[in-house]
Amino acid sequence: MLASITPLNSEIDKLWVKEAHKRKEEIDSDSVTLVDGDEVFKKISQRFNS
Template identity: 50%
Template sequence: MTSLAMTNKIYEQALDLPADDRMVLIDKLLHSANLPTQMEIDKLWAEEVEKRSKDIESGKAKLIPGEEVFRKIRKRFGK
């Protein structure tokens, strides 16, 4: 049996579980994926904001007015 076939079989079996048990399974699967926590994501965003702010202040990043951005979008996509 291929990995995809096995995954589909497990999925079909999981659908037969009561909702509470499916939620427990979902929680366990998500934790097993080693995804970043919301706190880690927030920290990464704060670091990115700080980096971009420094790039703007140093002149490394060029700001483009919103009106210009939307004008270019309308020109490119015809709306």
């Protein structure tokens, strides 16, 4: 049923895997700053409620 809603596309899947590996490498090398999810949602809420 899920495949009928979102058909499989191996090229897109390969791109997502590549992106996931890139992001993992960025995290492992400390070249990005991670933000806690609760903090992200707090900032979004503040932005839209102000």
